[in-house]
Amino acid sequence: MATIKIRNIMFFMLILKSLIVQSASKPFLEQKNVINFHKDVFDQKLDLNNIYIEKLWKKMLGGKKKSLSGKKLSHKKNIVLTNTNIDSEELQLRLNFLNQRSQTKILKYNSIVHASVESYLRMGKYIGRIISLSEFYFPMFEEKLENYRLPKELKYLAIIESNLNPVVTSKAGAQGIWQFMPETGKIYDLNINNIYDERNDPVKSTEAACRYLKFLYKKIGNWELVLAAYNAGPGTVDKILQHHQNRKDFWGLWEFFPKETQNYVPKFIAINYVMNYYKEHNIYTYRSSPYKYKYKETALIPIKEKISLKFFAYSLNMPYQDLILLNPQYLVDLIPPGNKFFLRLPKNKVFFLKKK
Incomplete structure (x- = not known):
């Protein structure tokens, strides 16, 4: 009888050990497929389609949300809620004020712009992060735009394109802060090889974006349509203009653009507004930014x-x-x-x- 008990106990222990090993090994096997940046940088056979830097970037920006401008998130009474709504008259007045100082003169109000503004305001916590990143990038953007005699508010295009993520990749294959496709990048001297991708270089890609925007404005001569061309391609804008020669403005041609481009100019106007009036909507910058240094x-x-x-x-x-x-x-x-x-x-x- 004692022998049978001992056998049963041993059999039970064997099953238990097997279950423990199986449960411990499963996460390990799953983790083998996860790209490890610190390991992969030494792997000379690395598949360049796996942009491991992007994973590091997400890790840097996706940390625990400890605080917003010193306000603890652990106590509900200390949370200041973002004001996501704005009266149409107030928004119109503020956009008119921004437009007077603008070099593009396209910061105008309509219901589509209003909806886009409120859409951005609902993403207040992400806007706070972007503002922190802009403290590093915007001085460099402004310097390059000034060198090319381009409107400084074009710096906000980079937010629409990439949320200031220098290594983000689109589904179509566009890359970097200014989202250059490989072919367009090569035209503007952004080289790609097995060591580097200059579309990820914030300075060189900004230089390329300035040259491209300068080319588009010389060709089209209208900032709304230049932004549409940056998004949809100059060929798309050309075709629309050829079919509707009696209309030369974006809003008059709005219905003929692809849906993404229809939203692109309103987004540009909206992000101009939000980046200038975020404090009025209780949006706070994050204390911590991945950049410990200023560009200069x-x-x-x-x-x-x-x-x-x-x-x-x-x-x-x-x-x-x-x-x-x-x-x-x-x-x-x-x-x-x-x-x-x-x-x-x-x-x-x-x-x-x-x-x-």
């Missing part, structure tokens, strides 16, 4: 010898994630020497390098 506090240095980005960051006593966020164009960790390879670093780290 960084500088480019040439890569003179083969380096590993991971070990280079370690030698500079700099977080690896900071180096990657400043240099999102690189797709691999090992960078060969060459005149065309540069790294963007905080200026204090450049000074540190010179002392070594």
Whole structure:
């Protein structure tokens, strides 16, 4: 009898052990398919279709929402709710004020714009993050736009295109902050190879976007239609204009554009409004931003010898994630020497390098 009990106990323990091993191994097997950025940067056979930097970016922006401008989220009484509605007369007055200062002169009110404004206001927490990111990107955008004598409010196009994510990829294959397709990128000197994708380079892609917008305005001469062409392509705008030669403005041709383009100009007007009046709607910027530096506090240095980005960051006593966020164009960790390879670093780290 005792022997039978012992056998039953051993059999039960064996089954229990099997269940434990099975339950422990399942998450491990599932995790094998998840891209690990720190591991994959050393894998020279990395499939470039897997944009692992984008996963890091999402991780950086998708952290726990600890606070909004110092207001704790754990206590309901301290939460300030975003004001997602606005009276039509008030919105019209504010847009008129913005339009008077605008260089494009297209910030006008209608019911479609009103709906777009309220749609953005409902995304208040995401707007707060974008405002934090804009503190790094907008000074550079404004500098480039001014160099090309373009309206500074065109900087808001980057929010519509990518939410200021330098490595985001669209379903169609457009890439980067300004969402260039490979063919258009090549026209404007944005090179792609197995080491880097310059559509991800915030500075070079901004330069390319300025050149493209300058070309579109010279060709079309109307900022509403330029924005439509940036979204749908100049060929689409050309065809619509040829079929409706008696109409030359976006709103007069609105019904003939693809649905995405119909919403594109209203989004541009709406994001202009929201980025100027977010405080009036109780939208607060996030304290934490992935960028610890301002754009003007960084500088480019040439890569003179083969380096590993991971070990280079370690030698500079700099977080690896900071180096990657400043240099999102690189797709691999090992960078060969060459005149065309540069790294963007905080200026204090450049000074540190010179002392070594």
